[in-house]
Amino acid sequence: MKVSFDADGTLLAYESIQKYAKELIERGISVYIVTARYEKVSDYTEEFVQKYEIKDLVKEHQYLFEVAEECGIKRENIVFTNMESKDTFFVDHPDFVWHLDDDQFELRCVSTTKVKAVSAIGSSWKHKCEKLLK
Numbered sequence: 001m002k003v004s005f006d007a008d009g010t011l012l013a014y015e016s017i018q019k020y021a022k023e024l025i026e027r028g029i030s031v032y033i034v035t036a037r038y039e040k041v042s043d044y045t046e047e048f049v050q051k052y053e054i055k056d057l058v059k060e061h062q063y064l065f066e067v068a069e070e071c072g073i074k075r076e077n078i079v080f081t082n083m084e085s086k087d088t089f090f091v092d093h094p095d096f097v098w099h100l101d102d103d104q105f106e107l108r109c110v111s112t113t114k115v116k117a118v119s120a121i122g123s124s125w126k127h128k129c130e131k132l133l134k
Contacts, residue, residue: 001133002096004079006086007035007064009102010120011071017100020126021071029133032077033068034089034099036106037061039080085109098132100125 005011005021011033021031038044041057054060068078081089087109090096094114101107102120110117118128 002030002032003129003133004032004034004096004099004115006099006101006103006106006120007033007037010100012064012067013102014120016126017120018067018071020129021073025072030077031071031073032079032096033064033073034079034081034086035064036081036083036086037064038082043082087113090115098129100129 003024005017011017011021024031041061044054044057048054049057064078065075068075079089086099086101086106090099090110090113096115098116098118099110100118100120101110104119107117107119116132118125118132
Protein backbone atom coordinates (compact mmCIF):
# COMPACT_ATOMS: atom_id res chain seq x y z
CA MET A 1 0.00 0.00 0.00
CA LYS A 2 1.18 3.51 -0.83
CA VAL A 3 0.04 6.85 0.60
CA SER A 4 1.32 10.39 0.20
CA PHE A 5 1.56 13.61 2.12
CA ASP A 6 1.85 17.16 0.90
CA ALA A 7 4.89 18.97 2.34
CA ASP A 8 4.11 22.65 2.99
CA GLY A 9 1.14 23.25 5.24
CA THR A 10 0.78 19.53 5.93
CA LEU A 11 3.68 17.22 6.80
CA LEU A 12 6.14 20.04 7.50
CA ALA A 13 3.61 22.02 9.54
CA TYR A 14 2.25 19.51 12.06
CA GLU A 15 4.00 17.13 14.43
CA SER A 16 0.83 15.03 14.59
CA ILE A 17 1.03 14.43 10.83
CA GLN A 18 4.75 13.62 11.08
CA LYS A 19 3.99 11.13 13.86
CA TYR A 20 1.29 9.52 11.72
CA ALA A 21 3.70 9.18 8.79
CA LYS A 22 6.15 7.37 11.09
CA GLU A 23 3.35 5.10 12.35
CA LEU A 24 2.37 4.17 8.82
CA ILE A 25 5.95 3.27 7.91
CA GLU A 26 6.18 1.10 11.04
CA ARG A 27 3.00 -0.67 9.85
CA GLY A 28 4.69 -1.46 6.53
CA ILE A 29 2.91 1.14 4.41
CA SER A 30 4.98 2.96 1.77
CA VAL A 31 4.91 6.67 2.56
CA TYR A 32 5.67 9.36 0.00
CA ILE A 33 5.85 13.13 -0.05
CA VAL A 34 4.28 14.65 -3.16
CA THR A 35 5.00 18.36 -3.27
CA ALA A 36 4.46 21.05 -5.88
CA ARG A 37 7.89 22.45 -5.03
CA TYR A 38 10.63 22.62 -7.62
CA GLU A 39 13.20 19.90 -7.27
CA LYS A 40 16.05 22.37 -7.77
CA VAL A 41 16.32 25.53 -5.70
CA SER A 42 17.77 27.27 -8.77
CA ASP A 43 14.43 26.86 -10.61
CA TYR A 44 12.63 29.36 -8.37
CA THR A 45 12.22 32.86 -9.75
CA GLU A 46 12.97 35.95 -7.68
CA GLU A 47 9.33 36.98 -8.11
CA PHE A 48 8.16 33.70 -6.56
CA VAL A 49 10.53 34.08 -3.61
CA GLN A 50 9.34 37.64 -3.00
CA LYS A 51 5.64 36.82 -3.45
CA TYR A 52 5.76 34.04 -0.85
CA GLU A 53 8.24 35.88 1.37
CA ILE A 54 10.71 33.00 1.42
CA LYS A 55 13.71 34.03 3.46
CA ASP A 56 16.08 31.15 2.71
CA LEU A 57 15.20 28.71 -0.08
CA VAL A 58 18.12 26.43 0.68
CA LYS A 59 17.06 26.11 4.33
CA GLU A 60 13.44 25.51 3.31
CA HIS A 61 14.53 22.72 0.97
CA GLN A 62 16.87 21.22 3.54
CA TYR A 63 14.08 21.23 6.13
CA LEU A 64 11.95 19.09 3.82
CA PHE A 65 14.70 16.48 3.64
CA GLU A 66 15.30 16.62 7.41
CA VAL A 67 11.63 16.02 8.24
CA ALA A 68 11.45 13.22 5.68
CA GLU A 69 14.47 11.56 7.26
CA GLU A 70 13.07 11.98 10.79
CA CYS A 71 9.84 10.35 9.66
CA GLY A 72 11.66 7.52 7.89
CA ILE A 73 10.57 8.58 4.40
CA LYS A 74 13.13 7.55 1.80
CA ARG A 75 14.57 10.23 -0.47
CA GLU A 76 13.41 8.32 -3.53
CA ASN A 77 9.87 8.63 -2.11
CA ILE A 78 9.93 12.42 -2.37
CA VAL A 79 8.21 13.59 -5.55
CA PHE A 80 8.59 17.15 -6.81
CA THR A 81 5.93 18.15 -9.34
CA ASN A 82 7.87 21.32 -10.23
CA MET A 83 4.83 23.61 -9.83
CA GLU A 84 2.55 21.31 -11.82
CA SER A 85 -0.68 20.35 -10.05
CA LYS A 86 -0.34 17.03 -8.26
CA ASP A 87 -2.98 15.28 -10.33
CA THR A 88 -0.39 15.13 -13.13
CA PHE A 89 1.61 12.74 -10.92
CA PHE A 90 -1.34 10.74 -9.62
CA VAL A 91 -2.84 10.13 -13.07
CA ASP A 92 0.31 8.17 -13.87
CA HIS A 93 0.49 6.62 -10.37
CA PRO A 94 -3.05 5.50 -9.49
CA ASP A 95 -1.79 2.89 -7.00
CA PHE A 96 -1.79 5.35 -4.08
CA VAL A 97 -4.62 4.87 -1.57
CA TRP A 98 -4.78 8.54 -0.58
CA HIS A 99 -3.00 11.89 -0.62
CA LEU A 100 -3.23 14.22 2.41
CA ASP A 101 -3.05 17.94 1.56
CA ASP A 102 -4.05 21.32 2.97
CA ASP A 103 -4.52 23.07 -0.38
CA GLN A 104 -8.11 23.09 -1.69
CA PHE A 105 -7.01 23.49 -5.31
CA GLU A 106 -4.70 20.48 -5.08
CA LEU A 107 -7.39 18.45 -3.32
CA ARG A 108 -9.85 19.18 -6.13
CA CYS A 109 -7.25 18.24 -8.74
CA VAL A 110 -6.25 15.00 -7.01
CA SER A 111 -9.91 14.05 -6.59
CA THR A 112 -10.18 13.83 -10.39
CA THR A 113 -7.79 10.84 -10.27
CA LYS A 114 -8.22 7.36 -8.78
CA VAL A 115 -6.33 8.51 -5.66
CA LYS A 116 -8.51 9.65 -2.76
CA ALA A 117 -7.85 13.25 -1.73
CA VAL A 118 -8.01 13.87 2.03
CA SER A 119 -8.02 17.35 3.53
CA ALA A 120 -5.50 17.97 6.32
CA ILE A 121 -7.70 20.83 7.56
CA GLY A 122 -9.74 19.99 10.64
CA SER A 123 -9.64 17.13 13.09
CA SER A 124 -11.01 14.22 11.03
CA TRP A 125 -8.14 13.74 8.56
CA LYS A 126 -6.59 10.78 10.41
CA HIS A 127 -9.92 9.00 10.74
CA LYS A 128 -10.54 9.44 7.00
CA CYS A 129 -7.07 8.15 6.15
CA GLU A 130 -7.49 5.09 8.39
CA LYS A 131 -10.91 4.32 6.93
CA LEU A 132 -9.43 4.34 3.41
CA LEU A 133 -6.64 1.97 4.48
CA LYS A 134 -9.13 -0.71 5.55
